[in-house]
Amino acid sequence: MNAAHALEHELQSIIVKACNVQDAPEEVLPEAPLIGPDSPLGLDSLDAVEIVVAVQAHYGVRIDDQNVARRVLASLRVLADFIRSRQ
Template sequence: MELAVKDGLENELWEMIIATCNVLDPPETRDSAAPLIGPDSPLGLDSLDAVEIVVAVQKGYDVRIGAEDTSREVLGSIATLADFIRRSRM
């Protein structure tokens, strides 16, 4: 499987999201800059999946994803989510 990820955190997030959202047919190539939610998502995720992702990330990484505008930005892609987690840990 080809992985286009920066680091282990992004790979962890891919695996967590695939498991949390019960993605049955994950893509072979993982582009962390691809949209996470919406019609262009390689995982086929929608707004209900976004809620599940927020809960899983908050529990798994002990970070708080706040207001709706912030969550849209944070959940833009795996890369933006990973960057948010890294910044929150500082």
């Protein structure tokens, strides 16, 4: 597992735990939508807040602008890229 995939997998685990996702798929495609009706995890805008808090706590990366949050929560891959760019 390469570093990029490892971070995406770790993020999925953090998100599943932070958002109390029941029956989460074992693997979510990195480019799959995180939030909204097409999310394989069934996440909505309230879950987005939980994700932002969890990312800040776990990685020390702040997402304090709503427009930035909307952009970086597009998928696991985009979120992982954002975290890598801030570390």
